[in-house]
Amino acid sequence: xxxxxxxxxxxxxxxLLAAKLIQQQGIEVEGINFFTGFCVEGHxxxxxxxxxxxxxxxxxxxxxxxLGIKLHIIDIVDEYKDVVINPKHGYGANLNPCLDCKIFMVxxxxxxxxxxxxxxxxxxxxxxxxxxxxxxxxMPVVAEKSGADDLLLRPxxxxxxxxxxxxxxxxxxxEKLKDFSGRSRKPQMALAAxxxxxxxxxxxxxxxxxxxxxxxxxxxxxxxxxxxxxxELDDIMLLKVGRHIRPSKAFKLIIARExxxxxxxxxxxxxFQTISTVSHAGPLALIEGESLDPQQLELACAIIARYSKxxxxxxxxxxxxDREQGSRSIHVKPLPATQINPDWVLV
Amino acid sequence: xxxxIELDARRLLCPMPVIRLQDCVEKQxxxxxxxxxxxxxxxxxxxxxxxxxxxxxxxxxxxxxxxYIFLVQKDPDGN
Numbered sequence: 001x002x003x004x005x006x007x008x009x010x011x012x013x014x015x016l017l018a019a020k021l022i023q024q025q026g027i028e029v030e031g032i033n034f035f036t037g038f039c040v041e042g043h044x045x046x047x048x049x050x051x052x053x054x055x056x057x058x059x060x061x062x063x064x065x066x067l068g069i070k071l072h073i074i075d076i077v078d079e080y081k082d083v084v085i086n087p088k089h090g091y092g093a094n095l096n097p098c099l100d101c102k103i104f105m106v107x108x109x110x111x112x113x114x115x116x117x118x119x120x121x122x123x124x125x126x127x128x129x130x131x132x133x134x135x136x137x138x139m140p141v142v143a144e145k146s147g148a149d150d151l152l153l154r155p156x157x158x159x160x161x162x163x164x165x166x167x168x169x170x171x172x173x174x175e176k177l178k179d180f181s182g183r184s185r186k187p188q189m190a191l192a193a194x195x196x197x198x199x200x201x202x203x204x205x206x207x208x209x210x211x212x213x214x215x216x217x218x219x220x221x222x223x224x225x226x227x228x229x230x231x232e233l234d235d236i237m238l239l240k241v242g243r244h245i246r247p248s249k250a251f252k253l254i255i256a257r258e259x260x261x262x263x264x265x266x267x268x269x270x271x272f273q274t275i276s277t278v279s280h281a282g283p284l285a286l287i288e289g290e291s292l293d294p295q296q297l298e299l300a301c302a303i304i305a306r307y308s309k310x311x312x313x314x315x316x317x318x319x320x321x322d323r324e325q326g327s328r329s330i331h332v333k334p335l336p337a338t339q340i341n342p343d344w345v346l347v
Numbered sequence: 348x349x350x351x352i353e354l355d356a357r358r359l360l361c362p363m364p365v366i367r368l369q370d371c372v373e374k375q376x377x378x379x380x381x382x383x384x385x386x387x388x389x390x391x392x393x394x395x396x397x398x399x400x401x402x403x404x405x406x407x408x409x410x411x412x413x414x415y416i417f418l419v420q421k422d423p424d425g426n
Contacts, residue, residue, distance in 0.1 A: 035362055058362055058389065061396040071400055075366050237360060263413060267358040267386070 003171045004028045004118040005153075006109055009071060010207050011059025013200045014124030014156060017191050019067050021155040022122050025172045029122075031071040032112055033060040034105055036080045037236045038209045059201040066197060076108060077233050084210065085229045094216035096208060098130065099138060106146035113151070120166045125154045126188075127161075127181040136160070136181075156180045156188070209240060214347045218244050221346050225249055225289075234271070238286070241265065243307070244346040247299055251289030252346075255307055270323055275304050278329065279317035282308025298332055305334035354383040357414065361389040365397050368419065372403065378423040380406065385415045394419070401425075 007019040009031035023029050064071035083104045087097030102125075109121045127136045139161060143152045150165040158167070159179035167174040180187045192200060209215040218239045223229045225246070238254055242261050246252040253275075256262040262284045265274075272286040285304045292300060297320065305316035311334045321327035354371055356364035364385045371381055383394070391410070394417050398405050402422040409416040 033362075035366060039362075057392045057396065058365070060362075061365070061393055061400065064400050065396055069400075071397075073362050073366050073369060073397075075363070075370075264358075 002026070002028050003120070003166070004030070005120050005122050005166075006113050006116070006118045007031050007069075008105060008109055008121070008123045009033045009060045009063050010124065011061075011063055011201055012124065012207060013185075013188050013192060013197075014126060014129070016063045016066065016124070016197060016200060017188055017195070018122050018124040018155040019063075019069065020195055020197075021177060022153075022172060023067060023069075025176060027172065029067065029069050030116075030118070031060070031064050031067070031069050032109055033071055033073045034076045034080075034108065035073060036101075036208070037077045037233050038084075040207050040209055062201075072112070074108070074112075079108075080104070081231065084231075092211065094211055094213050095219055096210040096216075098211075099141070101208075102142050103145045106142055106148050106152060110146060110148045110151065119171065120151045120153055120164070121148055122153050122155055124156060127157045129183060209236075215239055218346045221246060221252075225252070234268070238268070238288075242283075242285075245303060245340070245344050246346060247303065247341070247344050248296065251287055251292055251296060251300070253285045253287060253300055253303060255285040255304060256283040269321065273323075274321045275301055275330075276319050276321075277305065277308040277310065277316060278319050279315075280305075280308045280310030280313065282310065282316075282318075297330070299335075301330050301332040302335040303340065305332055306337065306340065308334070310334060349379060351418070352379065352381045354381055356383050356385045356387075356390070358386055361387050361393050364390050365393050368394065369397065372401075372419070372421050375421050377421050377425050379421045380418060381421070382416065382418045385417070386413055388415065390415050390417070 005022050005027050007015060007029050009015045019029050060071060083097055083100050087100040089099040092098050106121060113121060125134050127134060143149055153164045153166050154161065156178045157180050158177035159174060160181060163174065166172045222231065222235060241264055243255040243257055244252060245255065254265065256265050265284050265286055268286055272288065274284060274286055276284045283304060287300060301318045304318060308316055310316040314333060315331050316334055318330050319327050320330055352371060354367055356367050364383060364387060368381065368383050395405050398419060402425050404420040405417055406420050407418040
């Protein structure tokens, strides 16, 4: 009887190698990839025109294709909110709830396993690879709290951990698994070379925007100014795009940094009041917040004009658009860079 | 002949267009055709990759200025 394993595929090297090690033992593997809304993918950067030369592939799909396995991409945006907003084990250096995230994903994989009659779960975890979620003493916590218990096998470091069911039952040979540990990538790179894998993803800052300080500052600002810790998918997508400037608690500007972002933000014209430059080339900006009074609107226009080609002009014409009230022209003198309060700029 | 199912995935960033397509195709009978319209240039690699992995066919692709359109057929020989 062929045993079946579901592999958590992030798109990185570790999950690729873990799945390959298990495939080599005659196990049928299928992949599962969770979309939280915070995932860092080349495509997010593809919005920006100057980054369009980057590889735009989805790395999880690429990994699945290298392995010749099916990949199930699952939207967990709504369910994941509770992990981000109320992490039982707290945050890492930023708003990254890494331990709760791992527990949640393994739990979801276990639910999938039951529904699809698979035998065990594999992940690409390596002891000591990540400071929060991959410490040796926390590995049993993930297995226990996710409910997966001994159905959770980590092929890259299994020989340093207690035996799991697939090993006890002889479905997989423990001796053919690895005992990798630490932050060095050399053992993984050597194994990749052994398997003939090239061109695999090497994410520098992990695969989640929540580990990014600037992103976390913007998310915290969103919560602080809404008075509640909640978000919608559009909120967390927009935090990835543009220059975010909050001149007051009443409103925030999301200002495109280049043509690709201009195009992306233009898709939100029906949901937001917008300001764009008319007399000079410049950015499109979304206004997030309450209706602005005339002084606030003038300040918003002066800030946006500062990021246009007319930044040194005496006057710049902009167009304020509101889906319900129509649009009108506004002329302002661009705000000098020295008058943009650094506290307004969310980075 | 069954009609082509239309999916609008404009403004969605990857992998959401792929998820929309995946969730739609799963519910269809084999051989059914789905046309999906996207704006994320990443779909140019992702949707064909997803189809290859799962045995579905990309019958046609079209690239307009800011839109990427794919006509996909669910694996006619699959389950």
